[in-house]
Amino acid sequence: MKKLLITGLAISFIAGCKTENKETSPKENNITAEFYVGTYTDKESKGIYSYSLSEDGSLVKNKLVAASENPSFLSYSSGKKYVLAVNENEKGTVESYKREKDSLLFISRSTSGGAHPCFVTATNDGYVLTANYTGGNTGLLQLGAHGELSELLDIHQHSGKGKDARQDSAHAHSVWILPDQKGLIEVDLGTNQLWFSSIENGSISPGDPATLDMNAGDGPRHITLHPAGKRAYVLNELSSTIVTIMLNDQGIWEKGTAVSTLPDDYSGESYGADIRISSDGKFIYASNRGHNSIAIFKVGPAGNLTVVGYEPVRGNWPRNFSLSPKEDFLVVANQHSNNIVSFQRDKTTGLLTYTASVNAPSPVCILF
Secondary structure: OOOOOOOOOOOOOOOOOOOOOOOOOOOOOOEEEEEEEEEOOOOOOOEEEEEEEEOOOOEEEEEEEEEOOOOOOEEEOHHHOEEEEEEOOOOOEEEEEEEEOOEEEEEEEEEOOOOOEEEEEEOOOOEEEEEEOOOOEEEEEEEOOOOOEOOOOEEEEOOOOOOOHHHOOOOEEEEEEOOOOOEEEEEEOOOOEEEEEEEEOOEEEEEEEEEEEOOOOOOEEEEEEOOOOOEEEEEEOOOOEEEEEEEOOOOOEEEEEEEEOOOOOOOOOOEEEEEEEOOOOOEEEEEEEOOOEEEEEEEOOOOOEEEEEEEEOOOOOEEEEEEOOOOOEEEEEEOOOOEEEEEEEOOOOOOEEEEEEEEOOOEEEEEO
């Protein structure tokens, strides 16, 4: 959420990393995947755009597919029939769209349950969950048979604060659906906690225990779940760390070790933004805004993380990023430099190699 422009910061490299920042000419043939880009619309952007990724890693900007106000986070419904988008503003709304050929057809808009929603996701049976940053809560809605959003069904309000100035009150930043499609982990940067709950008969029921405290000043933002299902990794925005959490024999989440997403010799300001794990569970990637890099970690047999390296993003303020459907590319949205960058991914080593960059207006979310 914090917008701070930092330039000229040193980047740490590892042996073999490519340091050129030359543009690759986009090619419109040999398209391997298409994706949507969510944006902030306070400058040139008009809403949600579509882009294409070619087999050689080049990128093509297609067109504006939906006019929308601050669609800063996008998600699919089950089966990818519909696209969900938050409107990150004071009113706080969420929209649904039907995918039709090369456009998105607007279906409905409903309240998200609080101000400045910054995250949306959906269960397999059609429940829609939003994280409302300023509202400090999680909202629950439902998709109808034709993709229409219901009115707000319930909210789970958070309360509390942390030690950092940005932790003066609850600031829900994301909500994650567990494999059973009922259990939830709600991530709150402001209270510095993970909140546990479940969906029960159209409402959100608090868990027992209800919360897990993160390390002081962490500011948790996003989570990635290990494919094995009993481990997850929490990306902390304020401390630029990843904390492992694990389910114990009683089915309760416990906090494990923390690792920094920044090199030891880096002393500038930086804020964690997003985190992803490869589908084989072998590598984790995290974006650093300020250091302007993707941190790469190898996941050990016991879930421990070992640094592989730090790949510069060839832009400023890497927000959200995503692995391509075949996981052979990683695509990054650089918010402040108005560009999207692709990297070829080595599935054996986890390393990234720069392939292309394309202009994009205030990009903040990548959805393949």
